[in-house]
Amino acid sequence: xxxxxxxxxxxxxxxxxxxxxxxxxxxxxxxxxxxxxxxxxxxxxxxxxxxxxxxxxxxxxxxxxxxxxxxxxxxxxxxxxxxxxxxxxxxxxxxxxxxxxxxxxxxxxxxxxxxxxxxxxxxxxxxxxxxxxxxxxxxxxxxxxxxxxxxxxxxxxxxxxxxxxxxxxxxxxxxxxxxxxxxxxxxxxxxxxxxxxxxxxxxxxxxxxxxxxxxxxxxxxxxxxxxxxxxxxxxxxxxxxxxxxxxxxxxxxxxxxxxxxxxxxxxxxxxxxxxxxxxxxxxxxxxxxxxxxx
Amino acid sequence: xxxxxxxxxxxxxxxxxxxxxxxxxxxxxxxxxxxxxxxxxxxxxxxxxxxxxxxxxxxxxxxxxxxxxxxxxxxxxxxxxxxxxxxxxxxxxxxxxxxxxxxxxxxxxxxxxxxxxxxxxxxxxxxxxxxxxxxxxxxxxxxxxxxxxxxxxxxxxxxxxxxxxxxxxxxxxxxxxxxxxxxxxxxxxxxxxxxxxxxxxxxxxxxxxxxxxxxxxxxxxxxxxxxxxxxxxxxxxxxxxxxxxxxxxxxxxxxxxxxxxxxxxxxxxxxxxxxxxxxxxxxxxxxxxxxxxxxxxxxxxxxxxxxxxxxxxxxxxxxxxx
Numbered sequence: 001x002x003x004x005x006x007x008x009x010x011x012x013x014x015x016x017x018x019x020x021x022x023x024x025x026x027x028x029x030x031x032x033x034x035x036x037x038x039x040x041x042x043x044x045x046x047x048x049x050x051x052x053x054x055x056x057x058x059x060x061x062x063x064x065x066x067x068x069x070x071x072x073x074x075x076x077x078x079x080x081x082x083x084x085x086x087x088x089x090x091x092x093x094x095x096x097x098x099x100x101x102x103x104x105x106x107x108x109x110x111x112x113x114x115x116x117x118x119x120x121x122x123x124x125x126x127x128x129x130x131x132x133x134x135x136x137x138x139x140x141x142x143x144x145x146x147x148x149x150x151x152x153x154x155x156x157x158x159x160x161x162x163x164x165x166x167x168x169x170x171x172x173x174x175x176x177x178x179x180x181x182x183x184x185x186x187x188x189x190x191x192x193x194x195x196x197x198x199x200x201x202x203x204x205x206x207x208x209x210x211x212x213x214x215x216x217x218x219x220x221x222x223x224x225x226x227x228x229x230x231x232x233x234x235x236x237x238x239x240x241x242x243x244x245x246x247x248x249x250x251x252x253x254x255x256x257x258x259x260x261x262x263x264x265x266x267x268x269x270x271x272x273x274x275x276x277x278x279x280x281x282x283x284x285x286x287x288x289x290x291x292x293x294x
Numbered sequence: 295x296x297x298x299x300x301x302x303x304x305x306x307x308x309x310x311x312x313x314x315x316x317x318x319x320x321x322x323x324x325x326x327x328x329x330x331x332x333x334x335x336x337x338x339x340x341x342x343x344x345x346x347x348x349x350x351x352x353x354x355x356x357x358x359x360x361x362x363x364x365x366x367x368x369x370x371x372x373x374x375x376x377x378x379x380x381x382x383x384x385x386x387x388x389x390x391x392x393x394x395x396x397x398x399x400x401x402x403x404x405x406x407x408x409x410x411x412x413x414x415x416x417x418x419x420x421x422x423x424x425x426x427x428x429x430x431x432x433x434x435x436x437x438x439x440x441x442x443x444x445x446x447x448x449x450x451x452x453x454x455x456x457x458x459x460x461x462x463x464x465x466x467x468x469x470x471x472x473x474x475x476x477x478x479x480x481x482x483x484x485x486x487x488x489x490x491x492x493x494x495x496x497x498x499x500x501x502x503x504x505x506x507x508x509x510x511x512x513x514x515x516x517x518x519x520x521x522x523x524x525x526x527x528x529x530x531x532x533x534x535x536x537x538x539x540x541x542x543x544x545x546x547x548x549x550x551x552x553x554x555x556x557x558x559x560x561x562x563x564x565x566x567x568x569x570x571x572x573x574x575x576x577x578x579x580x581x582x583x584x585x586x587x588x589x590x591x592x593x594x595x596x597x598x599x600x601x602x603x604x605x606x607x608x609x610x611x612x613x614x615x616x
Binding site for chain 1: 323417428452490592
């Protein structure tokens with residue numbers, strides 16, 4: 001059937017549909033393209049022609065500025081640190097909780113109830129803010145790691161995946177005298193690698209995009225994550241442009257604020273941009289598994 | 295215990311029965327000792343980061359004094375709520391939340407449904423894949439990044455205004471214009487999330503039995519007829535379920551988005567409950583007791599909406615939000 005369809009002629013309807021979808025694609029891409037262009041052209045070109053189809057003149061000054069700026073590089077280090085330890089922490093909590101809840105435990109209903117309730121109700125911003133101070137995480141990198149433990153939805157999807165694994169493997173391991181931890185780490189997890197990869201990726205992206213906890217709790221400049229530094233640059237470039245290097249640069253009219261903002265944005269999303277096309281199927285998988293489940 | 299007591303053949307007396315049942319439970323608990331151990335980290339996390347803040351809501355009925363903490367601060371009864379009742383900015387933020395959420399439900403929500411149906415009509419598989427990669431990508435960017443790109447594009451001296459001006463119109467600063475700002479929120483939300491939301495509908499479409507289409511082709515149905523009479527009825531349930539859930543989350547009008555995009559000039563139309571809480575707490579120092587009360591109020595409205603949404607979804611035969 002599919003073959004017959006593909007042999008059919010390219011009709012007017014196809015053209016209209018193709019046109020709209022392509023247009024939407026262009027609308028998605030243009031802001032990225034615009035950001036790249038603005039980051040590449042010198043100020044006088046941008047001021048004259050804000051709408052560009054191609055760069056008429058290219059300069060890498062903005063990128064030199066971004067990479068020469070200690071704050072962004074330091075922010076990158078902080079973010080990588082948060083990402084590594086954060087994702088390990090996320091996955092450990094998610095997997096342990098998910099696996100434990102596949103068992104017919106006494107009191108399981110209560111525990112599930114406690115978990116589900118957090119989806120419906122929370123304490124809100126201020127009690128959360130005060131808590132971080134009370135447990136001594138204020139101005140600590142830990143304040144950007146520990147508050148995001150496991151995402152309930154991810155945990156439930158992984159749980160239902162575990163439940164679908166064949167029971168026999170576990171039972172035979174039990175007979176061999178393996179305890180539950182050995183079973184989980186030696187048998188269950190190796191069988192679940194693709195789904196674990198998917199949810200690790202979700203957690204990675206969330207960690208990469210961290211700025212909110214940083215903004216609430218981090219006071220020292222040296223502990224700010226990348227996205228938070230980006231935010232101060234984007235919202236108003238004052239922080240960065242008042243630095244001495246920037247003053248010199250702007251005196252020479254080599255660097256301009258819009259260009260620096262866009263260059264910082266490009267640098268910040270560069271890793272996600274490069275990896276996404278290759279990892280897309282893993283990203284999409286998580287949602288489809290979730291969808292099929294519900 | 296009652297059911298245990300009525301098991302046939304049980305001749306033991308009440309007390310013995312109870313102790314026997316307890317022993318059974320204890321045995322099962324012991325059997326699963328390592329499993330309980332596995333639950334410990336997750337439960338500690340829940341208690342500290344989810345349940346202690348819920349307990350912290352008692353602050354709604356207190357006046358917060360930093361040196362005494364939540365526990366030691368003096369009770370003030372319903373004073374905080376009384377203050378809010380007559381506070382105009384609070385009500386403004388409440389109605390803004392509803393208006394923005396409603397606009398998003400009306401204009402953002404249907405978009406991915408249409409998009410999914412159109413994507414499904416594309417026959418060139420390669421192109422379809424490319425488009426989907428493009429559409430879904432912005433979902434993974436933070437609002438910090440997205441707002442930065444949009445600021446540049448939409449500012450008075452940006453590319454959009456350059457085109458706009460070349461067509462002979464006056465320049466508009468979309469970001470600080472009360473008339474356009476909410477539409478800007480709708481537009482950027484579509485830009486960022488619509489592609490990602492199509493996945494769930496595309497999965498539903500992929501589950502449709504192909505023989506339905508084949509039979510319709512044999513009967514001479516055209517494409518629009520197939521969409522209206524096969525695709526739509528088959529995904530309608532999913533769409534309705536998503537809609538109900540979206541309404542359940544009405545109190546979340548998009549904090550991260552608005553917080554990164556709004557500015558003083560548009561507070562009147564863009565300030566939602568969450569941004570109101572933030573500004574009152576950290577920029578205007580209204581007092582944590584009052585802003586906690588705002589959070590509590592939001593939480594109550596939220597849980598009512600969600601439970602209603604969930605009940606409706608369950609009545610329709612879905613498994614609900616979880």
